Amino acid sequence: MSEGNLKRAAVLSCFIVSTIFVLLPGRSLALEPVTLPDSYSKIQIGKHIELLEDPNGLFTIDGLTASGTSDSYLWIASKKEVNSFGYTKIVYWVKFSVINPHDRDSVFFLVQDYPMIDHVDLYISEKDKGFAIIKNGDGIPFNQRQIEYRDPVFQINIPAKSDRIYYLRYQTASSLNMPLSIQSSAYFYKHLNIELPILWLYYGLLLSMIIYNIFLYISVKDINFLYYVLFIVFYMLFQMALNGLAFQYLWPDSIWWANNCLPLFMCLAYFWGSQFGRSLMEFKKQIPKIDKIIVFCLFMAVIGMVLSLTAPYRIAIIYATAFIVTVVITITTSFYLAFKKSRPALFFAISWGCMALGITLFALKSFSILPHNFLTQWSVQIGSAIQAVLLAIVLTDQINSMRKKLQKLNVDLEHKVMERTQDLQSAKDALWGEMQVAKKIQTVLLPKNPKIEGYEISALMVPADEIGGDYYDVIHADEKDWIVIGDVSGHGIPAGLIMMMVQTAIKTTLQHNPSIPPSQLLELINVTITSNIKQLEEDKYMSITVFACHENGRFCYSGLHQDIMVYRKEKAHVELIETRGMWIGIEEDIKGMFENDEIILHPGDTMMIYTDGITEALQKNKLDNRTIHMFGEDYLKRIFSDLGNESTLTIRNGIIGELKAYECKDDTTMLIIKRMDQ
DSSP states (O other), rough: OHHHHHHHHHHHHHHHHHHHHHHHOOOOOOOEEEEOOOOSOEEEEEOOOOOETTTTSSOHHHHSTTTTTTTOOOOOOOOOEEEEEEEOOOEEEEEEEEOOOOOSSSOOOOOEEOOOOOOOEEEEEEEGOOEEEEEEEEOOGGSSOOOOOOOEEEEEOOOEEEEEEEEEEESSSSEEEEOOOEHHHHHHHHHHHHHHHHHHHHHHHHHHHHHHHHHHHHHOOHHHHHHHHHHHHHHHHHHHTTTTTTHHHHHHHHHHHHHHHHHHHHHHHHHHHHHHHHTTTTHHHHHHHHHOOOHHHHHHHHHHHHHHSSSSSHHHHHHHHHHHHHHHHHHHHHHHHTTTTTTHHHHHHHHHHHHHHHHHHHHHTTTTTEEESHHHHHHHHHHHHHHHHHHHHHHHHHHHHHHHHHHHHHHHHHHHHHHHHHHHHHHHHHHHHHHHHHHHHHHHHHHHHHBBBBBBEEEEOOOOSSSSSSSEEEETTEEEEEEEEEEEEOOOOHHHHHHHHHHHHHHHHHHTTEEEOHHHHHHHHHHHHHHHHHHTTOOOOOEEEEEEEEEGEEEEEEOOOSSSEEEEEETTEEEEEESSSBBBSSOOOOOOOOOEEEEEOOOTTTEEEHHHHHHOOOOOOTOOOOTTOOOOHHHHHHHHHHHTTHHHHHHHHHHHHTTTEEEEEEEEEEEEEEEOOO
């Protein structure tokens, strides 16, 4: 090789070696120590520290500080204000020195401004006594902290005109971030007095949103309010766990829960937030394909909840963090629907936009791109508070929208009701007219002044409805006289129709065969009546008794109805005569079930036949006890006994007078027949 080539090779070799030494992190030179200021201040010490990786966690403070061994460790000078190592299993050591140039002892606070650290231990040299250890982090009960504050904080005393070297040991399963600062006592406590009111104002706002929307959910029963409440509840718990307040105030002694609740709350907040957006903006109806993706993500979030309680923290938190994609999909879809004029989607998009802006401002502040001020420091809380309020507004807006729709529906309904009322009134008027015609027909069919030679007769029929189901009649057929009384079950138009069928059937039969025995008359008309009732598809029947009037006060009768009352003038008492037989209208073939019986009225005797509308009348204002306050057969018998010697009209009116104190819920009918003296 020529001499020129050797020179060029030597220069190239030196350049490569120099470049490697420049790129490789070398052992640090002594960094500039932190000088304590004399006044109210805060100093970020990220660029004043040295870092050491301890991959297996085997290093000890004695080994790191032993004479002659410190040079064997690869300490690396930090070039960042905030060192972040993500989710790592490596133990990190931090070394820094502090100078107190003042003539007095100084007290300062070393603040690790990120609470999600399992173990951060401070080692303070005590010269001949070795090192004092102050433990902190959420890997120990909260009450064992030197300073009971949400972030790991160490209070350090340093003598006047002296310097000290301090060591920190970090070990955590969560993301390892080192936003370290030294704060004077005045700064720390003033900052604390500002921070706590802001935090509790923020959480108070979220809590008020929760309570307010719980009441709205109870009032309007809209499931969206419940989804919103669940989202805010778990988002609030997530925030409290993230900034250390949950460990400080809610579960200070539950170390395992403090270290594992964060991914659970993240998954729950994702789940209910996405479900809220999905329901509010009607993804299933508006964008079915996106809705299926969200449903799948919700299912995966449930798996994340299980992992947060069963899997190692590192796996659970990475899994939960990955679910930010669900929020991104929901927000993106909300903007799409907002452009399609969806009012709920517009509010949803703006609210999440405020949240995203707050997170962005905080991140830019953390990377020193934006200045540290009130807005950038609290941008996440401000953004999420605005988000919570806007989401509550969109729900309230939905209520107002529903109210307007309801008002419109009410107006339309009122118009429909008015139209329907007019139609019903017209139909009612027509029906009323038809019922009046039917009532007139029924009234015409009943005898107005029934007469039988040798007898005084008075009658009464008062229907419970416009059309009654009771029936009485006095029929003259070929010089034969007949008396009929009956009661169709129920009342109203169907009962009245059946009553007229029975009357027609009896009169028709008697016109053809006036001498037919009463029992055969009932058997004959029963066939027709039963068939007609079945055609009407009515569940009706009729109790009926027919009387054939013969000479010398003899009555031949048949049929099952109310007992017959006969006032005997000679003995001045009332005789009860039981009827026998069968109701008509139930079975077509009832032959042999009727018998013919006789009653003889002597001169001056009076017979009364009636329906159960009289005996079952209830005393007014005492309708609760029908047994005690029913008009009853005994009372009717007593009245009849007292008035038995009077005219039939007087007897009828006397009974009517007593009935005025009672309420008749069924048709009321009676027929009173008195045999005149010779």
